[in-house]
Amino acid sequence: MMCLAAFGIQEAECQENGNTIWYDRPAGIWEETLPLGNGRLGMTPDSGIQTDKIVLNDITLWSGQPQDADKTDAHAYLPQIRTLLKEGKNKEAEAIINTHFVAKGAGSGNGNGADVPFGCYQTLGNLYLGFEHEGEKEMAVSDYVRALDLNTAVASCSYKMNDITYKREYFTSFDDDLAIIRLSADKGGMISLKIGMDREERFATYTRDSSLVMRGQLNNGTNGKGMRYLVKLKPLLQGGSLYAENNELLIKNADQVILFISAATDYKTDDYEAGIDRELENARKKTYALQKKNHIASYAKYFDRVNLRLGSSSRSDLPTDRRLEKFLKDKDDDDALASLFFQFGRYLSISSTRPGLLPPNLQGLWAKNVQTPWNGDYHLDVNVQMNHWPLETVNLSELSLPLKDLVAGMVASGEKTARAYYNSDGWVAHVITNIWGYTAPGEQASWGISNAGSGWLCNNLWQHYLYTGDENYLREIYPILKGVAQFYLDMLIEDPQTGWWVTAPSVSPENSFYLPDGEQTNICMGPTIDNQIVRELFTNILVASEVLDTDADFSAELSEKLEEIPPVAVIAGDGRIMEWLRPYREVDVHHRHISHLYGLYPGSLITPEHTPELAEAARKTLEARGDDGPSWTIAYKMLFRARLKDGNRAFELLSNILRPTTDTGINYGDGGGVYPNLLSAGPPFQIDGNFGATAGIAEMLLQSHSGIIELLPALPARWAESGWYTGLKAQGGYTVDVSWSNGEVTGFKVYSGSVESIAVKVNGTIRTIKTIKRRS
Structure with a gap:
């Protein structure tokens, strides 16, 4: 167990047992x-x-089994769907999609798929x-x-x-x-x-x-x-x-x-x-x-x-359920609860997957029912991605490899789906998948046709490369990334109003809006999340192609198309980032998904340093969205606030996650929290809130996505008095130790495979330092 002896922290302090739930x-x-x-x-x-x-x-x-859920003639209806969307007839397009452009058969069973071919993760x-x-x-x-x-x-x-x-x-x-x-x-x-x-x-x-x-x-x-x-x-x-x-x-x-x-x-x-x-x-x-x-x-x-x-606690002698209740009423004197919750998230990651096995699903590893909520499957519109967000930063990098294996197992099925629905090359996955490689749309247009899933997964795979620099791994994932890029390259169409090339049909995950005539729909062209994912993926493949010295012609094609896709985001008249290509009004301003801020996190397309206007628009978007929601939503908002360097607001959101509850019903709105055993409550239990909050705490303490390593980028006033950490990771494979007092870094070390010069932002100043050769 490595500690900060050079900063005056003794081994006994490092080994004190503050990591017990009782x-x-x-x-x-x-x-x-x-x-x-x-x-x-x-x-x-x-x-x-x-x-x-x-x-x-x-x-x-x-339960379940491999299946062919594709409607093989779906692509025949694609021209009609796109024509209607171009004409602003989204509702008519939705009707055709619901009939001809969703999954064949029962699909996921509307989240109750234990006895249909989609299947369900089950208790043993x-x-x-x-x-x-x-x-x-x-x-x-x-x-x-x-x-x-x-x-x-x-x-x-x-x-x-x-x-x-x-x-x-x-x-x-x-x-x-x-x-x-x-x-x-x-x-x-x-x-x-x-x-x-x-x-x-x-x-x-x-x-x-x-x-x-x-x-x-x-x-x-x-x-x-x-x-x-x-x-x-x-x-x-x-x-x-x-x-x-x-x-x-x-x-x-x-x-x-x-x-x-x-x-x-x-x-x-x-x-x-x-x-x-x-x-x-x-x-x-x-x-x-x-x-x-x-x-x-x-x-x-x-x-x-x-x-x-993160500080001391006067409540570690309390049972954890009563400690949570006391924290709800009074945040003072228990800074250590946040570090316990952080380490619990790391514990859950270690406990719920390992190389060569499956990644954690909606329930992680722990299910109490035969029919788990939403089949306990792998949701591709934020949830399985969030399950993996902390892994690189919290020094559990190899635990991301099962997700890579799961994604690789989807490619063959995704190629068939791409041809069946879009007559496109490459491969695509939509909103849900399982261990059987399911890639077809869901059974309802309103949520099931989002084609961002496979592109979003590419971000997770790319992050592992950014943190490890492993070129052999990059060579392994390159065909997976290229296949998704080929799909988008083939299926993008020109929007007649803007001239931009966009996805169609699509949705902004699970969110709906009002058409000018007052009708509600989810179906659209070019939602902001799709545009950001396509831009990020094409850019990453250009980097990969150069590193691997391959595919120069394909890279040239992507470079040309990058000039024609929408910008990272468009700012609406009210100062917020637009969620859709048109200035639609959302049905629920507090909706649990905030997909149009993908470029802020997990992407790095929006940063206060490089895109300050977009960062400010993202802040206004979050203000309008509000701070409540299911636990995974609160965790996502916490990550956004950390990226915006708003540590105090990130802490408030962490406090919301730590609200105790015993409610086990299905919740799509406000009221997320944790159960007495610290598992996150949507409700019901979904493990993504645990992993999202763990990633959020790490993001408050260390960021490396904008080209430099920044220490304590979003440290809240609550933790400012004193604290330290050892072993967090930064992009490039660096290991970082930091101590602080009164909100200022008082000592730090950066380790790497060999001594090199890097840029580190310390107490607001960018410094060039020499790394220390990695400890054994």
């Missing part, structure tokens, strides 16, 4: 449970006293531990504590009953790929329990060879023979007896019990059952102490890269 009672609802994950397997125990319900997850467990099931305690009828429970240590990725609970202290430890191992639970007491022979497993549907549970097994097959949306899964639990007892009874395991009077839980699906493998047995066998050869030690060491290789201190 409670003084069991979880009453799932949104109070503690999320554990090793990138593939997840579990969320409620740590109840009589019954501990533990929800299990596998990142690959999806429930594990139940039913305990017997000596004297529990006569004695009350005392000293209950339930906690998650972010430094170790180990959760625990302990309590006292009848003068006996019981303890449980849980972790999803980063060593052997399985979940482990240890049950113990401070008196021998006290561990007795019944163990069962189930799920809402499609399962069979039985016992075999002293193990508890659950298996099943999900619905593929056609013949019911979808993905297969298997879960196997094997106990290891110290003392006591083990029995099988009624498809459950019974343990009596053990001194200690270790539960090994292995699970897998047949996603991309037929060897999943043998793999489970191998994992269980390997795990049982190690002592619990060694297994836990190896797990912590493997996890710490990720987590320990970054340390952050």
